[in-house]
Amino acid sequence: MPRLLLIFLALALSAFAQSTSSPRTVIIFGDSITAGGALPQSQKDQLWLTQVQRQFSAALTLVNEGKGGRPTNSLTEFDAMLTRHPHADALAIALGMNDSRDITPQCVPKAVANLRAMIAKARTAYGPSLPVLLIGPSNINKAALGPTKPIANERETKLRELNIAFKNLATETRCQFVTLFGIVPAPSLLKDGVHPDASGNTAIAKVLAPKLKALR
Known part of the structure; x- marks a missing residue:
């Protein structure tokens, strides 16, 4: 069989396999910025996760496991999530x-220990080669921070430190890392300094879409 014909057949088979493959299931375990609790009902379809899902509906099934107020020490909730979803890619x-x-010195090391435990639990449940993406927390709008405004500077410092620590943890644990710090425009955080409006969610989606699509 001529070599060019073999190449053509190989490309055709590859394209067919991609077109008939099932979407990859990616679980997003996050807080209220993932849950979308701060968006009004009329803008729920602008949640960053929903925007990414629309963009890659044929390739990805994103499972929204966001919950308002969730810190990294939610290991019991993480265990429950693993039980709810026996399969994930x-x-x-x-x-x-x-x-x-x-804002104490214990903040960052405790958060890193919690994420390390989550990664280990997930790879025990889904396999040791499970691809994991650590998403570093976003920036805040200190002027609009609300009740925690008195510690605005300290909180911003912790967010920077957490991002550095999460990036180092990703390297240590063979995970991928992306930061949202500096991604969300300050005007989109006017509600409370933390939760982005629809335009802020669009900014997040633009950064996370290619990372989630390539996560394997």
Whole structure:
């Protein structure tokens, strides 16, 4: 058989396999920014996760495991999530914003220990080669921070430290890492300094879409 014909057949088979393959299931374990609790009902379809799902509906099934107020020490909730979802092709963890309220020296090492435990639990449940994406927490709008405004500077410092620590943890544990710090425009955080509006969710989606699509 001519070589060019063999190449053509190989490409055709590859394209067919891709077109008939099932979407990859990716669980997103996060807080209220993942849950979308801060968006009004009329803008729920603008949640960053929903935007990414629309973009890659044929390739990805994103499971929204976000919950308002969730810190990294939610290991019991993480165990329950693993039980609810016996199968996953990949996992993304988007936590740290609530941890930043703890401005003591224990904040960062505790958060890192919690994420390390989650990664280990997930790879025990889904396999040792499970792809994991650690999503570093986003920036805040200190002027609009609300009740925690008195510790705005300290909280911003912790968010920077958490991002550095999560990036190092990703390297240590063979995970991928992406930061949202500096991604969310300050005007999109006017509600409470933390939760992005629809435009802020679009900014997050633009950063996370290619990372989630390539997570394997």
